[in-house]
Amino acid sequence: xxxxxxxxxxxxxxxxxxxxxxxxxxxVGNWHGVTVDKVSKLIKFKDKNYELIDLPGLYSFNAxxxxxxxxxxxxxxxxxxxxxxxxxxxxxxxxxxxxxxLLINNKNIKILINNYKNFTKNNAKIDVRYLKKVLGxxxxxxxxxxxxxxxxxxxxxxxxxxFIKTLQNxxxxxxxQEKNTNENDENIIEYKKIEILYKYxxxxxxxxxxxxxxxxxxxxxxxxxxxxxxxxPIFILLMFGVVYFTFFLIGPIVTNVFLNILYFTIQxxxxxxxxxxxxxxxxIALFEEGVFGxxxxxxxxxxQISLMYLxxxxxxxxxxxxRMAFLLDDFLEKLGLNGKIVYTLLMGFGCSTTATISAKNxxxxxxxxxxxxxxxxxxCSAKLPIYSVVAGxxxxxxxxxxxxxxxxxxxxxxxxxxxxxxxxxxxTGKSNLIIEFPPLKLPNLINILTSIKTSxxxxxxxxxxxxxxxSIILWLLSNINIKFQYVGDTTRSILYSFSSxxxxxxxxxxxxxxxxxxxxxxGLVAKELILSTFAIINKVPNLKILSASLMATSSAxxxxxxxxxxxxxxxxLYFPCISNLGVLLKEVGIKxxxxxxxxxxxxxxILSYIxxxxxxxxxxxxxxxxxxxxLICIAINIIYKKIKSKKIFCNCLTCNxxxx
Amino acid sequence: xxxxxxxxxxxxxxxxxxxxxxxxxxxxxxxxxxxxxxxKVLNKSGLKKTLLVQVLDSCFIIKTHIAKFVExxxx
Numbered sequence: 001x002x003x004x005x006x007x008x009x010x011x012x013x014x015x016x017x018x019x020x021x022x023x024x025x026x027x028v029g030n031w032h033g034v035t036v037d038k039v040s041k042l043i044k045f046k047d048k049n050y051e052l053i054d055l056p057g058l059y060s061f062n063a064x065x066x067x068x069x070x071x072x073x074x075x076x077x078x079x080x081x082x083x084x085x086x087x088x089x090x091x092x093x094x095x096x097x098x099x100x101x102l103l104i105n106n107k108n109i110k111i112l113i114n115n116y117k118n119f120t121k122n123n124a125k126i127d128v129r130y131l132k133k134v135l136g137x138x139x140x141x142x143x144x145x146x147x148x149x150x151x152x153x154x155x156x157x158x159x160x161x162x163f164i165k166t167l168q169n170x171x172x173x174x175x176x177q178e179k180n181t182n183e184n185d186e187n188i189i190e191y192k193k194i195e196i197l198y199k200y201x202x203x204x205x206x207x208x209x210x211x212x213x214x215x216x217x218x219x220x221x222x223x224x225x226x227x228x229x230x231x232x233p234i235f236i237l238l239m240f241g242v243v244y245f246t247f248f249l250i251g252p253i254v255t256n257v258f259l260n261i262l263y264f265t266i267q268x269x270x271x272x273x274x275x276x277x278x279x280x281x282x283x284i285a286l287f288e289e290g291v292f293g294x295x296x297x298x299x300x301x302x303x304q305i306s307l308m309y310l311x312x313x314x315x316x317x318x319x320x321x322x323r324m325a326f327l328l329d330d331f332l333e334k335l336g337l338n339g340k341i342v343y344t345l346l347m348g349f350g351c352s353t354t355a356t357i358s359a360k361n362x363x364x365x366x367x368x369x370x371x372x373x374x375x376x377x378x379x380c381s382a383k384l385p386i387y388s389v390v391a392g393x394x395x396x397x398x399x400x401x402x403x404x405x406x407x408x409x410x411x412x413x414x415x416x417x418x419x420x421x422x423x424x425x426x427x428t429g430k431s432n433l434i435i436e437f438p439p440l441k442l443p444n445l446i447n448i449l450t451s452i453k454t455s456x457x458x459x460x461x462x463x464x465x466x467x468x469x470x471s472i473i474l475w476l477l478s479n480i481n482i483k484f485q486y487v488g489d490t491t492r493s494i495l496y497s498f499s500s501x502x503x504x505x506x507x508x509x510x511x512x513x514x515x516x517x518x519x520x521x522x523g524l525v526a527k528e529l530i531l532s533t534f535a536i537i538n539k540v541p542n543l544k545i546l547s548a549s550l551m552a553t554s555s556a557x558x559x560x561x562x563x564x565x566x567x568x569x570x571x572x573l574y575f576p577c578i579s580n581l582g583v584l585l586k587e588v589g590i591k592x593x594x595x596x597x598x599x600x601x602x603x604x605x606i607l608s609y610i611x612x613x614x615x616x617x618x619x620x621x622x623x624x625x626x627x628x629x630x631l632i633c634i635a636i637n638i639i640y641k642k643i644k645s646k647k648i649f650c651n652c653l654t655c656n657x658x659x660x
Numbered sequence: 661x662x663x664x665x666x667x668x669x670x671x672x673x674x675x676x677x678x679x680x681x682x683x684x685x686x687x688x689x690x691x692x693x694x695x696x697x698x699x700k701v702l703n704k705s706g707l708k709k710t711l712l713v714q715v716l717d718s719c720f721i722i723k724t725h726i727a728k729f730v731e732x733x734x735x
Contacts, residue, residue, distance in 0.1 A: 229706075435720065436720055
């Protein structure tokens with residue numbers, strides 16, 4: 001089996017090519033750093049098997065960030081024998097640097113010139129035959145989105161031409177010259193090597209590229225609107241519009257239609273058959289509450305989650321994220337963050353697990369850890385159904401302001417935590433942001449639809465997998481007692497008994513109802529299960545009744561304004577879901593995962609307490625509580641500074657300045 | 661003069677890069693900020709701490725405190 005690696009600069013179309021050849025739907029976007037890990041897939045042409053490997057983008061063999069190191073390690077491994085090199089026609093000179101580096105290192109490569117159609121818009125042209133002759137490798141113009149590969153596509157052989165030999169000799173001469181000096185600085189060798197390579201690249205470019213003077217990436221829109229006072233307010237209004245559109249305008253209408261379809265096509269016929277087939281209240285209740293009530297309450301939000309992913313996908317594919325990074329980096333630097341975190345946090349609106357994975361594109365480990373720990377604070381799509389139902393129950397149409405407040409609170413808490421990390425355990429200092437500025441473009445419809453399809457598929461798989469299984473177990477635990485007898489009464493169930501033991505912990509924040517505690521515990525597995533728990537415990541067969549049941553005092557789970565808002569704040573912050581926890585452990589290690597989780601729990605509890613007390617006991621009590629919290633924070637800060645100055649917990653191995 | 665104080669939309673030639681951070685300097689070289697290359701500042705952020713610079717065929721966002729170490733002269 002042959003291994004073929006796809007290599008190229010960031011945002012050159014590698015993953016698009018990978019998806020075209022393998023018929024996959026790996027994540028793509030108009031942003032430097034979408035692919036952060038290697039992805040491989042087996043493909044077969046006639047009798048021959050190939051393993052196609054997509055790698056994160058890089059500029060050279062010197063890693064500047066963590067995902068680039070993955071690519072370098074892979075290219076330098078003995079497995080890497082055949083390379084499909086993606087060269088963006090609009091970034092010809094820069095792209096040729098890595099191609100020449102690979103050729104000098106005797107790699108077998110085939111250069112694929114992508115985005116050629118866009119390049120030729122202003123009468124620009126590349127002489128492919130000249131390139132083939134000079135470089136000694138196959139060069140082909142492709143459209144990565146529409147490529148149909150064949151066996152011949154993967155058969156290529158590079159020959160070392162006189163030009164490549166000249167380059168190799170010049171670079172060896174530099175190395176020899178440096179060896180003879182006293183310093184033998186490897187960095188100086190690298191600088192001179194790059195200067196030589198670019199000298200030849202400029203010559204090649206003059207001979208084979210006919211190009212117009214337009215600047216690639218910087219458009220008329222950028223000239224006019226790329227200013228904080230114009231772009232940022234427009235963006236904020238856009239975010240508000242999306243939330244309003246998703247939660248209160250189109251979202252509920254589409255959800256309603258979708259729920260009716262689910263009810264009339266699946267739930268009603270199945271329940272009718274069950275009512276005929278059996279008299280067992282146990283079976284009927286299991287299906288009505290445990291299956292349909294629990295699963296469809298979550299599934300009903302599929303249209304709204306799709307709308308959210310549509311917006312995120314538009315943002316990702318248009319190039320707006322880089323513009324946001326440019327405008328916000330000055331502010332983010334003060335928080336000890338890097339502009340690249342904009343992408344991570346925006347991904348957090350979709351899924352915090354994906355956001356944590358994307359933190360690999362940070363330039364160094366402290367920035368990556370910070371980004372990974374901040375991502376769970378952002379309101380992800382799993383929390384969307386909970387906000388929608390509870391905020392709608394509490395405040396009706398005005399609930400949009402509560403939902404917006406929750407989104408904002410997540411962002412504010414991320415900022416607060418970033419400052420705490422910067423001042424304490426994860427200082428990073430100045431931001432060394434260097435990102436390529438991609439052009440603004442109309443998002444490709446196929447990419448958008450593929451992205452939404454993938455997200456919906458993952459959501460549906462989750463509903464019919466984890467949520468379905470967990471809902472059955474939840475229903476059983478909330479309807480059978482400790483003697484495993486069906487009681488049909490949640491207050492006598494195993495779940496209630498267990499939740500009652502620890503419910504006192506939640507009394508200060510108004511959530512000491514054991515059924516609510518149970519929902520929060522179940523939410524550790526997946527946040528969507530909180531809604532399923534509500535449906536099961538309140539014994540509602542569908543989503544439409546669920547919202548109203550949460551305000552009815554006769555329901556097992558019911559809220560008033562104070563406890564409802566406290567619940568929402570606690571759900572926003574208290575704990576990442578199991579899949580996010582797994583990724584955190586892998587990416588940042590156990591120490592920082594524990595730190596992050598503890599901070600989230602404490603923040604969630606304190607804020608819920610403040611909210612609950614403020615609404616239920618009045619402003620004066622709230623001000624007293626805030627004063628106490630501020631004094632505690634000041635005391636912690638003073639103690640921390642004293643500990644730091646005495647260097648009692650110094651981490652260095654040998655330090656003569658430590659007293660211990 | 662240095663790149664951070666260049667006028668917008670005026671092409672300048674890179675004379676030297678005096679960064680102590682070798683990793684950063686190498687990255688600048690790789691993306692086209694090498695001695696003899698041409699660069700043009702296209703835009704600056706609100707607080708003027710981030711620059712949008714054209715180099716080779718396309719544009720890069722770089723911080724002003726990095727651009728301070730790139731010595732240039734107008735063409």
